[in-house]
Amino acid sequence: MSDESPHPALPESVEVLVVGGGQAGLGMGFRLREAGIPVVIVDDRARVGDVWRDRWRSLVLFTPRRFAALPGRALPASTAYYPSKDEVADYLEQYAVAHELPVVTGARVSAVRREGNGFVAETSRGAVRARAVVIATGPFQYPRVPRVGAKLDDAIAQLHSSAYRAPEDLPLGRTAVVGGGNSAAQLAVELAATREVTMVAPAPPWFIPERILGISVYWPLKLLGILGSPAESRISHYIHSRGDGILGTEAKRAARAGRLALRTSRVVDARPTALVLADGTELEVDAVLWATGFRTHYPFVHIDGALTEHGAPIQQEGVSPVPGLYWIGLPWQSRLDSSILHGIAADSRDLLAALRAHLGRAARTASARLDG
Known part of the structure; x- marks a missing residue:
């Protein structure tokens, strides 16, 4: 140095x-x-x-x-x-x-x-x-974007979360945030302040409270030895099987209040102006933010x-x-x-x-x- x-x-x-x-x-x-x-x-x-x-x-x-x-x-x-x-x-x-x-x-x-x-x-x-x-x-170097995104019309804005910086990066209108992790939840809440947003999660989101009895959830996890549990331990296997936990319940509260739509399904296809979900429904969009992780x-x-x-x-x-x-x-x-x-x-x-x-x-x- x-x-x-x-x-x-x-x-x-x-x-x-x-x-x-x-x-x-x-x-x-x-x-x-x-x-x-x-x-x-x-x-x-x-x-x-x-x-x-x-x-x-x-x-x-x-x-x-x-x-x-x-x-x-x-x-x-x-x-x-x-x-x-x-x-x-x-x-x-x-x-x-x-x-x-x-x-x-x-x-x-x-x-x-x-x-x-x-x-x-x-x-x-x-x-x-x-x-x-x-x-x-x-x-986290190489963004993963589902291939079905290529079927959307060029007029539909698409970004991966790694390229997103602020709400103005996407046009106003019907926006789908695709993903079920912390990034998807944070960005869906941020975007929902200025537009109609649907968060499409592949499985029911696991919302973890930030605090328990007024104390950060990390402290009991540390004191009980859970935070540093070996990857092969029973508790780690259980948590791993649950998928990414979303720390904080802001997205959950926004969904309950009607400020954010929450759909539990996978994106399996697309047509020019809509995402096709595994449950057979279609979601009309003006923009898509892919919070789909990395390969x-x-x-x-x-x-x-x-x-x-x-x-x-x-x-x-x-x-x-x-x-x-x-x-x-x-x-x-x-x-x-x-x-x-x-x-x-x-x-x-x-x-x-x-x-x-x-x-x-x-x-x-x-x-x-x-x-x-």
């Missing part, structure tokens, strides 16, 4: 390369720096925190400030109880500076390959070799045995069967809370132990070869 240019130089080699400079990559970088292991973090964005700055304008985390911090540094006391996306972005930037994390921005990774007993990553700023690689780009895709990972045939990471608690390759920031990676900032502390701590063991074995192997 001592380089005065906006883009610090990318070294030719390093012990550990972390691909992705969002919260997962920074948390992993902190652990490695703390352990004295040379690390470089590469990110394709111009500025640390841009992964949050580039989201919709009104976005507020559904996790309280206490549960939105990375290891080694709390959010500033001035941060709102439920931090805004810009507060999180600034926090990540300050976090990198405070811990002197070697983040190389503006470096898009096009390929990570095996080379000998290590790896080489090709980036837009040159190549870098590493003994170990941690993929921290997360699963798992890591086109830059060119390593045999790293991905399934469908492109998903092959990993157990972040550890790949490929020696020296690791993942962090995946939903349900190790624990129930792996998908939120709170879980990065534990996941990065566990991965550090695995990384140290691997680097130790690699060093002993190299020493034995020299002795031989």
